[in-house]
Amino acid sequence: MNPSSRSVGVKDVAARAGVSLGTVSNVLNRPDRVSEPTRVKVETAMRELGFVRNESARQLRAGHSRVVAYVVLDAANPFFTDVAQGVELSAGLADLWLFICNSSNNADRERAYLDLLQQQRVQGILITPVDPDAEHLRDVVGRGTPLVVVDRTQQGLDLCSVAVDDVLGGRLAVEHLIDRGHTQVAFIGGPLSIGQVRDRWQGAQEAWSDAGLPAESLHLISTAALTVVEGRGAGERLAGLPKRRRPTAAFCANDLLALGLLQQTIGSGRLVPEDLAIVGYDDIEFASAAAVPLTSVRQPRQELGRTATELVIDEATNPKHVHTQVTFTPELVARTSTLG
Amino acid sequence: MNPSSRSVGVKDVAARAGVSLGTVSNVLNRPDRVSEPTRVKVETAMRELGFVRNESARQLRAGHSRVVAYVVLDAANPFFTDVAQGVELSAGLADLWLFICNSSNNADRERAYLDLLQQQRVQGILITPVDPDAEHLRDVVGRGTPLVVVDRTQQGLDLCSVAVDDVLGGRLAVEHLIDRGHTQVAFIGGPLSIGQVRDRWQGAQEAWSDAGLPAESLHLISTAALTVVEGRGAGERLAGLPKRRRPTAAFCANDLLALGLLQQTIGSGRLVPEDLAIVGYDDIEFASAAAVPLTSVRQPRQELGRTATELVIDEATNPKHVHTQVTFTPELVARTSTLG
DNA sequence: ATCGCCAGTTGAAACCTTTCAAAGATGCAA
DNA sequence: TTGCATCTTTGAAAGGTTTCAACTGGCGAT
Numbered sequence: 001m002n003p004s005s006r007s008v009g010v011k012d013v014a015a016r017a018g019v020s021l022g023t024v025s026n027v028l029n030r031p032d033r034v035s036e037p038t039r040v041k042v043e044t045a046m047r048e049l050g051f052v053r054n055e056s057a058r059q060l061r062a063g064h065s066r067v068v069a070y071v072v073l074d075a076a077n078p079f080f081t082d083v084a085q086g087v088e089l090s091a092g093l094a095d096l097w098l099f100i101c102n103s104s105n106n107a108d109r110e111r112a113y114l115d116l117l118q119q120q121r122v123q124g125i126l127i128t129p130v131d132p133d134a135e136h137l138r139d140v141v142g143r144g145t146p147l148v149v150v151d152r153t154q155q156g157l158d159l160c161s162v163a164v165d166d167v168l169g170g171r172l173a174v175e176h177l178i179d180r181g182h183t184q185v186a187f188i189g190g191p192l193s194i195g196q197v198r199d200r201w202q203g204a205q206e207a208w209s210d211a212g213l214p215a216e217s218l219h220l221i222s223t224a225a226l227t228v229v230e231g232r233g234a235g236e237r238l239a240g241l242p243k244r245r246r247p248t249a250a251f252c253a254n255d256l257l258a259l260g261l262l263q264q265t266i267g268s269g270r271l272v273p274e275d276l277a278i279v280g281y282d283d284i285e286f287a288s289a290a291a292v293p294l295t296s297v298r299q300p301r302q303e304l305g306r307t308a309t310e311l312v313i314d315e316a317t318n319p320k321h322v323h324t325q326v327t328f329t330p331e332l333v334a335r336t337s338t339l340g
Numbered sequence: 341m342n343p344s345s346r347s348v349g350v351k352d353v354a355a356r357a358g359v360s361l362g363t364v365s366n367v368l369n370r371p372d373r374v375s376e377p378t379r380v381k382v383e384t385a386m387r388e389l390g391f392v393r394n395e396s397a398r399q400l401r402a403g404h405s406r407v408v409a410y411v412v413l414d415a416a417n418p419f420f421t422d423v424a425q426g427v428e429l430s431a432g433l434a435d436l437w438l439f440i441c442n443s444s445n446n447a448d449r450e451r452a453y454l455d456l457l458q459q460q461r462v463q464g465i466l467i468t469p470v471d472p473d474a475e476h477l478r479d480v481v482g483r484g485t486p487l488v489v490v491d492r493t494q495q496g497l498d499l500c501s502v503a504v505d506d507v508l509g510g511r512l513a514v515e516h517l518i519d520r521g522h523t524q525v526a527f528i529g530g531p532l533s534i535g536q537v538r539d540r541w542q543g544a545q546e547a548w549s550d551a552g553l554p555a556e557s558l559h560l561i562s563t564a565a566l567t568v569v570e571g572r573g574a575g576e577r578l579a580g581l582p583k584r585r586r587p588t589a590a591f592c593a594n595d596l597l598a599l600g601l602l603q604q605t606i607g608s609g610r611l612v613p614e615d616l617a618i619v620g621y622d623d624i625e626f627a628s629a630a631a632v633p634l635t636s637v638r639q640p641r642q643e644l645g646r647t648a649t650e651l652v653i654d655e656a657t658n659p660k661h662v663h664t665q666v667t668f669t670p671e672l673v674a675r676t677s678t679l680g
Numbered sequence: 681a682t683c684g685c686c687a688g689t690t691g692a693a694a695c696c697t698t699t700c701a702a703a704g705a706t707g708c709a710a
Numbered sequence: 711t712t713g714c715a716t717c718t719t720t721g722a723a724a725g726g727t728t729t730c731a732a733c734t735g736g737c738g739a740t
Contacts, residue, residue, distance in 0.1 A: 005483070009696055020720045025698055034720065050483045055459035056400040057696035060725050066456070076421040076625075084415060088442060096390055100415065100440040102428060115435055116406070119395035143390045144347070169505065228629040259629055266631050283417075289568040289599055291606050291631025348690050349726055360690045365728055375688060399725035683740075689731070690733070696725105710713085 008049045010092040016044035026071050028053060051258040059121065067097045068118050068312060070150075070305075071110060071127040077256070078284040079301060080128065083150060086305025087126060094313050096123055097141055103130060111136055118145050124312035126150050126305075132195065133160075144150060146315035148308045152195055154325055160311045162326045166196050169297045170203020171280045171331035173251045174218075176295070176332055178211050180277065180339075187251025188234045188261065197226075200281060204251055231260020238276070239268060248279035249338070255287045256257045258294055262337065266291060279337040282298035293335040302330050348389045368393060394669035399461065407437045408652060409457050410490075410645075411450060411467040415442040417596070420468065420626040421640060423490060426645025427466060434653050436463055443470060451476055457458060458485050464652035466490050466645075472501075472535065486647045486655035492535055494665055500651045502666040504639045506536050508542020510668035513591045513619045513637050514558075516672055518551050520679075521615065522589040528574045528601065529593025530562035537566075539592045540621065544591055559587055566593060570601020578616070579608060589617035589678070595627045598634055602677065617678040633675040640668050 009026045018039060027035050027042040040255065045051075059065055070087050072080040078244070088098050101117070103110035107130045114136060124146040129137060132152040138321070140147045140160060142209055148240060149161040154179035177185050187204050189197045201220065202301050209216045223230040231252065238261075258280030265276050272278055272292045285300035307326055315321045350364045357364070359378060366374050367382040374382075390647045399405055410427050412420040428438050441457070443450035447470045454476060457465050464486040469477060472492040479485045481499060489501040517525050525639055527544050529537045539559065550560045559578060563570040571592065571622075578587065578601075592598035598620030600675050612632045620627055623638035647666055 007696090010698095011696080022699085022719085022720055022722095023696090027721085031699075038718080050479075052458045053401070054455070054461065056396040057725090058459075058695080060396040060400055060727085061698040063725080069439075075415075075424060076418060081416040081421070084442070088444075097441075097453065099409075099441060099486065101425070101437070101439060104425075104428075107579075112355050113437065115392075116395070118392045119398075121394065121396060139390075143392050194695055196703095201625055208682075214724075228625065232629075248590070259626075263629055263631055285568060286599070288605055289572075291603055317460060350728095351726080361727090362729085363688085366689080369728075375686070378688080394726050397695090400697085401728040403728095404693075487734090529698055573717080666727075681740100683738105685737090685739100687736095690731105690735085692730100692732105694729085695727090697715100699724085701720105703718105705718075706716080708713100708715090710711100 008051045012049055012148060013042065013051050015044045016049060017041045017053075023177070025166055035076070035288065037125060038328065042234075047113030065120065065122050066095065067099055067122050068124045068126065069099045069113075071101045071102055071103050071117075071129075073105050073128045073130065075100065075104075078286065079254075079282050080285070082301040083128075083305040083308075086302035087304070087309050088305075090306045090309040092185075094309075094314075100320050103131055107131065114140055118143060124316050125150070126308050126312060129154065146312045148305050148312045148315070150304060150308045153199075153327065156310045157323055157325070160315060160323045160325070162308045162310075162311065162328070164299045164304065164328045164330050165331075166199030167203040167206070168297070169209040169281065170200035170251070172203075172330060172332040173200075173281070174204040174207035175211075176208065176334065176338065177210050177249045177251065177277065177279060178213070180249070182229070182247075182277065183213060184219075184245070184247040184249075186219040186221050186238060186247040186250040186258055187253070188221045188223060188231070188250050189226065190191045190224060192222065194226075200253050204220050214280075223253075223257065226256055228256050228263075229262040229264075231257035232264040233260075235261045235268070236303075239270075247272075247276070249279070251281075253281055255280040255282045255284045255294065258296070258337075259286060259290055262290055262292060262294065273336070273338050273340050279338060283333055288335065295335045295338040296333055298331045298333050341590045343606055344404065347444055348391045350391075350393070352389055353391050354383045355391060372448040374379060374441065382454065388507055392658050396526045402411075405460065405462050405464050406435065406517075407439055407460075408464045408466065408649065409439045409453075409462050411441045411443050411457075411465065411469075412469065413443060413445050415440065418626065419622045419639075420642040422624070423468075423645040423648075426642035428645075428650040429642070431645045434634045434649075436653075445470055447474070454480055457664070458483060461485070463559045464488070464656050466648050466652060468504045480529050486652045488655070490644060492584070492646045493539075493667065494578065497665070500655060500665070500670070502648045504642055504644065504668045506539030506670075506672050507543040507546070508589070509621065509637045510540035510545075511547040512670060512672040513540075513542075513621070514544040514547035515551075516674065516678065517591065517617065518547065518553070518591045518637070521588070522587075522595075522617065523553060523661040524559075524585070524589075526559040526578060526587040526590040527593070528561045528563060528571070528590050528597055529566065530560065530564060530664050534566075538592075540593050561590075563593075563597065565613055566596055568600040568603075569597050571597035571602075573600075573603030575608070579604075585617070589613075590618070591619045591621075594637050595620040595622045595624045595634065595636055598677075599630055602634065604634060606636065613676070613678050613680050619678060620653045623673055628675065630677075632677045635675045635678040636673055638673050643668060
């Protein structure tokens with residue numbers, strides 16, 4: 001094909017095809033303006049030389065990029081990949097391609113990715129940030145790269161964001177448990193420094209006190225992370241409580257915790273939901289596929305991604321763009337783990 | 341910061357700092373060659389103007405990029421995100437950043453991403469391709485972008501690849517079941533057009549005939565995809581078999597299938613492993629966290645990513661690079677789902 | 681004084697593409 | 711035959727950075 005030569009450029013293609021440089025560019029960008037025979041000649045030359053358009057040069061001149069990036073907190077969490085799927089979908093409609101970057105919940109990595117993406121002049125950045133109030137998020141927008149915060153509510157109005165009402169989600173979960181007759185409930189989640197956990201806990205408390213139940217019968221079991229392993233640990237702690245104070249139901253701040261709790265509970269010979277009812281959060285695919293299908297609070301994940309993309313595109317292309325905060329409503333999906 | 345101005349370049353920074361353009365570039369690329377006071381002046385100017393280096397221009401001139409890309413088959417499959425973690429790790433050591441692209445098992449999308457990445461002149465491409473024999477993979481290398489195939493063995497020697505010995509993996513799984521005394525076993529997986537599935541099935545057959553067992557007591561239950569849902573369906577089909585021909589153990593081509601099968605089996609009141617022993621493949625995190633912890637064939641996922649990255653970097657930087665095919669050895673992790 | 685050396689600094693050239701005004705070709709009507 | 715309109719092609723300029731050979735000024739050695 002093109003074994004040793006350093007690099008094939010439009011110039012080479014033009015020479016080979018016996019046309020001018022501008023014509024090659026026209027074939028690339030406005031093929032309709034080029035006569036059929038010329039176009040064929042040029043395309044043949046490209047194929048023969050193994051020409052690959054240099055995107056850096058293109059972008060430098062044309063000024064705009066064809067990619068959006070989504071910086072996720074944890075690529076291994078199915079929740080984020082589902083959101084990403086929504087992003088891909090609507091990015092595709094606008095002829096944009098998606099790059100996924102993984103900050104691994106690390107502020108330094110997040111920052112480095114943001115720098116790189118700004119330097120690449122991507123069309124826009126979607127991000128689920130480690131800390132939604134961090135200064136550098138605002139800097140990005142200030143320097144001209146559109147940015148939308150995903151899955152975190154924004155305090156200020158100076159940034160676009162899409163999120164789900166986590167307080168309401170917490171409410172739904174606990175109201176459901178109250179409806180099922182539970183009067184001793186555990187909230188399992190943490191650390192509380194995570195915004196989502198805080199909000200879901202708050203919603204749980206609100207539902208509890210609205211029902212006139214005593215605050216001390218809603219137990220906070222705090223975990224170090226939102227993982228399966230931590231869920232199992234929480235199960236052990238629950239089992240260790242004296243019987244009369246032991247909750248008959250648990251609301252977990254996400255599905256990974258709930259799955260761990262479920263496993264520990266079944267594994268130690270107790271029954272779900274007879275001995276312990278469980279509600280998760282996120283409704284990831286593994287929730288319905290669990291040994292006991294999990295009741296969970298569903299977030300419109302794809303929609304989240306879709307909307308975030310639309311916002312970022314608007315910010316990139318619409319000069320009259322105004323920063324918008326969109327909040328979606330979660331929905332309780334009741335399954336065996338609370339219904340018996 | 342930098343509200344209306346079109347775009348801040350090195351030139352603006354130079355003017356503001358009262359130095360030449362070349363000095364600004366030196367601050368950016370060889371800070372040691374610049375005197376302390378000058379450096380500070382320039383850095384201050386950058387901050388004040390909100391300067392963001394234009395990566396397109398940088399790359400155009402410098403000729404090389406700072407990113408590698410990993411094109412995965414399915415971003416929602418934990419297996420791939422685990423591999424990606426390995427990639428991130430060793431890419432970081434070489435000062436490279438990772439972009440993850442999702443082909444969604446779609447050949448057209450895969451192609452489009454490959455084109456885009458070549459045009460971007462990324463340092464290298466890792467890919468788990470839809471079809472490892474596709475012509476366009478070789479084209480990429482022919483045109484000068486290093487590329488490594490991940491998790492598929494390569495026939496030809498004209499491409500780098502890292503993979504795990506899937507025939508051996510299939511062997512290990514079935515030998516384990518034979519050791520546990522099973523004489524009626526089902527292989528669940530499909531479609532067989534997927535290389536991995538074919539290899540695992542082959543390994544299973546080899547182990548079976550090596551043990552002198554009759555071919556007809558190793559049942560092939562073929563699925564349309566490697567998903568939880570298909571696993572549940574397979575469970576129903578198993579249950580429908582007449583009792584005397586019904587397998588007492590199942591080897592699933594991946595963990596998602598195994599989890600679905602596990603769920604269906606437990607859900608219909610049968611016991612694992614007493615009524616049905618189950619072996620999965622991949623050993624994703626959810627395998628050990630399942631209601632009945634799953635025996636599974638573990639692949640060195642992180643190592644896969646790590647090695648692939650090293651190969652792609654070698655191909656990018658070492659002029660004497662020779663294409664290498666690395667094969668790892670899988671390992672059986674026995675858990676409750678076969679041990680009781 | 682002069683020389684040579686060195687650290688620090690300079691600015692033009694190069695990287696490869698796209699854009700656009702202008703030139704060239706073609707066809708048709710007058 | 712000329713003029714005009716339409717369609718195609720041309721080539722120079724521009725875009726922001728890095729590189730590199732050349733330059734500057736200061737300093738110690740001669």
